[in-house]
Amino acid sequence: MLKKTFRIAHSIFWWTDWIMIMILAIIFDSVVWRGNRSMYRRVESFWAWTLMMLGGIKLEIVGSENLPKNETVVYMANHQSDIDWPIIFRVIPGQYLFLAKKELFDVPVFGTYMRIQKYIPIERDSIRKSFKTYKDIVALIGSGNSIVIYPEGTRSYNRELQKFKSFSFAFLQDARVRVIPVAIDGSIDIQKKGSPLISPGRVKVTILPPISFDDIYNLETREFCSAASNRVRRSLLDVLEKSAVVRHAEKIVAI
Numbered sequence: 001m002l003k004k005t006f007r008i009a010h011s012i013f014w015w016t017d018w019i020m021i022m023i024l025a026i027i028f029d030s031v032v033w034r035g036n037r038s039m040y041r042r043v044e045s046f047w048a049w050t051l052m053m054l055g056g057i058k059l060e061i062v063g064s065e066n067l068p069k070n071e072t073v074v075y076m077a078n079h080q081s082d083i084d085w086p087i088i089f090r091v092i093p094g095q096y097l098f099l100a101k102k103e104l105f106d107v108p109v110f111g112t113y114m115r116i117q118k119y120i121p122i123e124r125d126s127i128r129k130s131f132k133t134y135k136d137i138v139a140l141i142g143s144g145n146s147i148v149i150y151p152e153g154t155r156s157y158n159r160e161l162q163k164f165k166s167f168s169f170a171f172l173q174d175a176r177v178r179v180i181p182v183a184i185d186g187s188i189d190i191q192k193k194g195s196p197l198i199s200p201g202r203v204k205v206t207i208l209p210p211i212s213f214d215d216i217y218n219l220e221t222r223e224f225c226s227a228a229s230n231r232v233r234r235s236l237l238d239v240l241e242k243s244a245v246v247r248h249a250e251k252i253v254a255i
């Protein structure tokens with residue numbers, strides 16, 4: 001009972017930090033350093049650092065050498081938890097915009113922050129509006145903006161990699177940039193989907209080598225999406241499956 005009470009109190013403190021710093025960021029981003037993306041990113045990195053420290057979350061980062069230098073790319077990460085957002089801020093430096101489902105932009109505080117940051121809403125239920133988003137993304141990438149997207153479209157209830165949304169790949173045929181897969185393993189143990197409770201723990205983030213699609217741009221859109229999706233999926237699965245084997249071995253040793 002005492003352990004559960006402590007966990008609830010710890011989670012309330014953690015979420016309070018999440019909300020309060022985000023509110024301060026909204027105020028400062030809107031008034032003090034409006035349009036200063038360099039300051040936006042500094043605040044995001046600080047906010048994420050506080051969440052890692054208060055949550056007792058230890059990040060193990062592998063593959064930092066694969067991060068691009070002076071190249072516009074699309075980062076594609078698997079999605080296990082709400083804390084994947086601050087994890088990305090701690091792992092990936094530089095400037096980039098998030099692609100996210102439109103429903104998130106209606107969430108109090110968080111949605112306001114996303115609009116100020118000019119993150120990109122995806123209209124999943126409207127083909128016409130999705131096409132406009134598609135064109136906007138291609139234009140943003142063409143202007144030198146890197147993009148972060150969760151190709152699964154939503155968080156997972158378990159460690160299994162869900163089916164990828166074709167929309168996550170269709171725009172690549174016009175944008176013609178490389179994809180950097182980012183494998184996040186363990187964030188689901190920190191905060192599970194449907195639960196606000198936070199638990200201390202370790203998260204391993206693997207930044208994989210960039211994937212190019214030069215040899216398949218000439219395919220029909222549906223075939224291109226399928227081929228591109230398979231390449232990214234195989235890359236992420238390879239890391240996640242190896243991590244699963246290591247976890248299983250550690251459990252056996254512990255027994």
